[in-house]
Amino acid sequence: MTTENPFFSASTLPYELPPFADLREEHYLPAFEAGMAQQLAEVAAIAADPEPPTFENTIEALERSGAVLARVSLVFFNQSASDTTPGVQQIEAGISPRLAAHRDAIHLDPALFARVDALYAQREELRLDAESDYLLARYHARFVRAGARLGEAEQARMRELNGELATLETQFEQNVFADTRAAALILDSADELAGLSADAIAAAEENGRALGHDGKFVISLKNFSNQTELAGLDDPTVRRRLLTASLGRGTESNGGLAVRMATLRAERAALLGFASHAAYEVADQTAGTTAAVDEMLGRLVGPAVANARREAAALAAEAGVDAIEAADWQYWSEKVRKARFDFDGSVMRPYLELEAVLRDGAFFAAGQVYGIGFTERPDLVAYHPDARVFEVSDADGTPIGLFIGDFHARESKRGGAWMNELVKQSHLLGQLPVVVNNLNIAKPPAGDPVLLTWDEVTTLFHEFGHALHGLFSDVRYPLVSGPEVPRDFVEYPSQVNEMWADWPLVLGNYAKHHVTGEPMPAELVARMKEAANFGEGFRTVEYLAATLLDWAWHTLPAGTDPGDAQAFEAAALERYQVAMDEIPPRYRTGYFGHIFSGGFYAAGYYGYIWSEVLDADTVEWFKGNGKTVRESGEIFRRELLAKGGSTDAMAAFAAFRGRAPEIAPLLVRRGLVA
Structure with a gap:
């Protein structure tokens, strides 16, 4: 690795921020190849060590391995999501199966696993500290779940499955990217946008x-699925065109890929002794069993559908029709809110300017709750001109890390909102975190204010919660840093952070008219909260339909032929009793990137509402524990956010909350109880 390449050595910039000014597309592939070769050499040395295995010469050595690969991977996959190019897409298509093979080469190395297995067998004698003991257990589980105990033929098949899945997942993601852009609605005149x-x-x-x-x-x-503009567009024809374009994405390009991926995942789970991919995934989550997920979802479906049907009747009455159509639901929902609660969501926009929401909202709340501060660093260059860098400091001035905010939509960015890490916090490696938030807020003409909807404000606070999870990480090992927690737990801290969006002190600090500076009228805030529960039926059914669609794809036993993707989807929604023509799933199969692009949420989309149980319970704790917000924030930070994935997630919750979570606050929030 003597070739000039910025990835080959640690960045000398503050907090090891990647040197984006020096990075070029041509650096990626050589860095991936050199990084994989370096890590395989390091792993081979660990496996061949003549000394008996110790935690230091095996587990800690594994944690130190792969530095170049880690650097290039974190930067590359952030760019592939945030600012892709045809060249980046070509690299991704080629490197994804090679990375899958690389991971298999490590996890299916018999000599290496023998050392990990031997250490795991003597855990009690090792007398490790709690974090190291938990890390050893995670490593052992990772190897076993990757197939380390399979026979030679089964491991060979495992490698084939992982390679093909990596290729298909990348292809699915790139198809969604292309289809979403091709389906953009092009209108000839502003008249067609009347109502916005x-x-x-x-x-x-x-x-x-x-x-x-x-x-x-x-x-x-x-x-x-349900585009936000549907709530305002007066022209029903334009609304139908918009929803049709949204729902049609991926129908032709991704249906077959989804079928193939579900089939391969089921086969892989069977190789490892599980009844389905869902059973395999949930066994390593806080839920533990598919039965536990079934039980929770079963409690929600009936009340949610009943609630949605009441909403549908109210919308039809307001529209003067027998039944409301899917494209009209959001539009007439706004009409009902205005009629019943004298509330019009569009009236809030002048009070929700992006810079104020960020600095006087999210940053201010973090200061009030956790005592931290943010200083913009225009001298530090990020990966795109829209991305801004902020230094984060603790109450006593101690550096915490860097936060990068990238809030605007662009042609090169995939849809949605998310958090990435560019540097993981780790005491072992002496690294502080560098985290990124991405949103997709439309950019207005130059000089105009960026005004947000309330949903966009909530999304900003949500993603900022993920960022805080990464920034507050205080662990030794990178494998358990920040949001490296069970998938059905990872949304919990971000959902909790949404509470500060309408916390009176915080809302009053940022919700000010962008021209006059007048605060948002108190009666408008009150009407917003009063109207909030109307629409929960829709939102819950929309979410549950997507969750159960994911569940249907991934509870398939090995050897099952799902058939046509659209027919499978329709049958699954009927079977789970969430099929409502008026409410399409939040994601349909063809563009359900959460579960088919990389598969992070495959059999795990339930995790949003599973985490919301913890979130709703935690919000009640913040409101009623008798402590100040600052005192409560310190407890939440110390006992939960700082732990990352270094301890059992539910044990961390119990230590913070003093008991196991209760579902009642969620049912009240979602309007599923009287």
Whole structure:
């Protein structure tokens, strides 16, 4: 690794921020190849060590291995999501199966596993500290779940399955990216956008210009089904065109891929002794069993559908029709909110300007709850001009890490909102965290304010919660740093952080008219909260339909032929009793990237509502524990956020909360009890 390549050595920038000014696309592939070769050599040395295995010469050595590969992977996959190019997509398509093979080469190395297995067998005699003991257990589970105990023929098949799945998952993601852009709604005149706010119309015109459609108005699609503009568009024909475009993505390009991936995942689970991919995945989550997930979802479906049907009747009555259509639901829902609660969501937008929401909202709340501060660092270059770098410091001035905010939509960014890490916190490696938040807020014409919807405000606070989870990590080992927690636990800290969006002190600090500076009227806030429960039926059914669709794909036993993807989807929704023509699933199979692009949420989309049980219970604790917000924040940070994945997740919750979680607060929040 003597070739000039910024990935070959640790960055000398503050907090080891990647040297983006020096990085080029041509650096990626050589760094991946050199990084894999380096780590395989390091792993071979660990496996061949003539000394008996110890925690230091085996587990800790594994934690130190692969530095170059870690650096390039974190940067590359952030760019592939945030600012892709045809070249990046080509690299991703080629490198994904090679990375899968690389992971298999490590996890299926018999000599290496023998050392890990021997250490695990003598855990009690080793008398490790709690974090090291838990890390050893995680390593052992990772090897076993990867197939380390399988026979030679089964391991060979495992390698084939992982390689093909990596290829298919990348292809699925790239198809969604292409289909979503191709399906953007192009309109000829502003009249067709009647009902949207003036700034939203201006943003659509600016989007048209940016995409090469000068003089036209373009609505680019978000990654979910029900596009936010449906709530405002007066023209029913335009609403139908928009929803049809949204629901049709991936129908042709991804249906067959989804079938193939579900089949391969089921086969892989069977090789490892599990009845389904869902059983395999959930065994390593806080839920533990598919029965536990079934029980929770079963409690929610009936009340949610009943609630949604009541909402549908109210919408139909307001619209003067026998039954409401899917494309009209959000539009008439806004009408009912206005009629019943004298609340119009669009009236909030002038009070929700992005910079104020960020600095006087999310940053201010973090200061009030945790005592931390943010200083923008324009001298530090991020990966795109839209991405801004902030240094984060503790109450006593101690450096915590860097936060990068990348809030605007662009043609090169995938849809949705997410958090990435560019540097993982680790005392072992002497690293502080560098974390990224990505949103997809439409960029207005230059000089115009960026006004948000309330949903976008909530999303910003949500993703910032993920960022805080990474920033507050205080662990020794990178494998358990920050959000490296069970998948059905990872959304919990981010969902808790949403509570500060409408906390009176915080809301009053940022919700001010972008022209006059007047605070948002108290009665508007009160009406918003009063109206909040209307629509919970829709939101819960929309979410549950996607969750149960994921569950249907991944509870298939090995050898089952799902058949046609669309037919399978329709049958699954009927079987789980969440099929409502008026409420499409939040994600349909063809663009359900959570479960088919990389598979992080495969058989795990239930984790959002599983985590929300913990979240709702925690919000009640913040409100009623008798402590100040600052005192409560310190407890939550110390007992939960700082732990990362270094301890059992539910044990961490119990230590913080003083008991196991209760579901009642969630049922009340979702309007599923009287």
